[in-house]
Amino acid sequence: MKAWEKNIRQVEPYVPGEQPKRRDVVKLNTNENPYPPAPGVEKARISFSDDSLRLYPDPTASDLTDVLADYYGLNRDQVFVGVGSDDVLAMAFMTFFNSDLPILFPDITYSFYSVWADLFHIPYERPALDSAFRMVKEDYYRPNGGIIFPNPNAPTSLLEPLSFVRDILDHNQDSIVIVDEAYIDFGGQSALPLLEEYENLLVVQTFSKSRSMAGMRIGYAMGNAALIKALNDVKYSYNSYTMNRPSLIMGAEAVKDEAYFKETLAKIIDTREEAKKKLTELGFFCLDSASNFLFVTHNKVPAKQIFEELKTEGIYVRYFNSARIDNYLRITIGTPDQMEKLYGFLERYR
């Protein structure tokens, strides 16, 4: 090893779900939305001024934060936007988790949490989900440097009720609690109404799932103005201009079309409930999903085998080779047509 190589940071990189370039793939592996973004997004793209690209974007991203604040009934100083919720969450780890006490998150959860904690040298502990993959609230009653969990959780798809979130907050008035609501629009109740009562609560959401804009990279955090200011201070000191001009303009249009949003959600929820029935008939046990994916295990055939055989057929789902969940598959809810192709193939395992 050369001397200069010693100063290179060693990380175990997160491996994202595959993004195959083949177009004929039935892509149910990264929880994308099967429907296009709201029509206003196209209109905003078409009327976009290319000449404006020579200028830096608005560092405060006000076009987008104002629309989000309006939509959620918040003040504009209560909203922070970033390059996908991964950027927002990583920034939140850096901003809020600076204690010597460990932060807490479940053992089975979004796999980026431990990666960020390692990257930023943040100590952490991972209380185990119970045997039904539920969070045990009492595990979060101990001294800690912060708490983060997704609701619904991923990859389990399970939702905790608002009373659960409130209980965690009631027992943690001394640390910052982040609720990662990437999938909340698919049937959960957001923790947003708790913002007025709990000034140590940060709620994070994304445009990647319910708003069909994974390719645009937009995420956002909502909380009291002091938390949002702290996030912005770190952002400004890291990269003042993270959101490019097309994101600011096209993102705002996506939020404005409430009717399209509700319609798309309803379609996905319908397909999910249908999928739950079909997959159960086909020998799968499905956890009770409140998201745009199902977390399933088959009563005879190992998940890894199904995963590989589906892939050969051009049907991509997600398999995690991790303790406790290595016999499960995470299946994104696609269009009814895509799901029919999936059911057709799965018949062989019945």
Next chain:
Amino acid sequence: MKAWEKNIRQVEPYVPGEQPKRRDVVKLNTNENPYPPAPGVEKARISFSDDSLRLYPDPTASDLTDVLADYYGLNRDQVFVGVGSDDVLAMAFMTFFNSDLPILFPDITYSFYSVWADLFHIPYERPALDSAFRMVKEDYYRPNGGIIFPNPNAPTSLLEPLSFVRDILDHNQDSIVIVDEAYIDFGGQSALPLLEEYENLLVVQTFSKSRSMAGMRIGYAMGNAALIKALNDVKYSYNSYTMNRPSLIMGAEAVKDEAYFKETLAKIIDTREEAKKKLTELGFFCLDSASNFLFVTHNKVPAKQIFEELKTEGIYVRYFNSARIDNYLRITIGTPDQMEKLYGFLERYR
């Protein structure tokens, strides 16, 4: 202070140059390009598929890295792209500067360097530029945890020759040397030809200046494959999908149009040389710029006064209230028309 507030990171945020919403401003304060992006960028925008936005972008950003690699005669595994060169540089600080020895950069330079070093708890020392604002190469002959400098330097506009960069590399075989070439296309010689000889060299460039795409947020680093892999590993562990789909497609088109690129550069360089003459006539001393801005001081009137009076007139330039440079102005090269407005106003100080 509440208990949870104690864990919030305290930072001194970087203050970016103003981005006024008024459209009648003569905006010479953030080194943007006065000409629009290459015509191919518009074509790529118009033919962009909005439906594709529902899918995550390619995490390897290969559409863009391949075009850049072709353009610079490198292999694709020698190019890393990020959300502006600020994102690339911050990622490079996190990836490469992990020594107990201080990193080195000039006392007068891009002000983000010290902000990132503070943010990531990286020790640093800032050797002083000499009285002519030149780097003193011998100051970089001591043990260090890494070196970074812009060439041309900002805000001084001064270029160091390739022999200077080579000398720094020859004396620093044990640490990683980053040359930040945000302004290199405006008349400097890039350190890229040194990549074959020095595997500890990283060259960083941007689309924000010479390619007229500050609003799109695209920067890139070039170096040996081991350095680029290390950057990607950190990126994948931070946010796998930083570059949105429009950036990847529109950015690639900007690189492909060499003729437009050269033509735009020639216009800006012409205007700069003219500006140097005019401003000298008007009583300014101008450093010898190899960039798209001038760093100037007036023989009678304090810089701060000129800055404020220009602003009242709707002419924005940059003033840094910092030791040694608080009697200088940084003036971006605009269109000839914009510059005429500037000269006209400056007549009063003659």
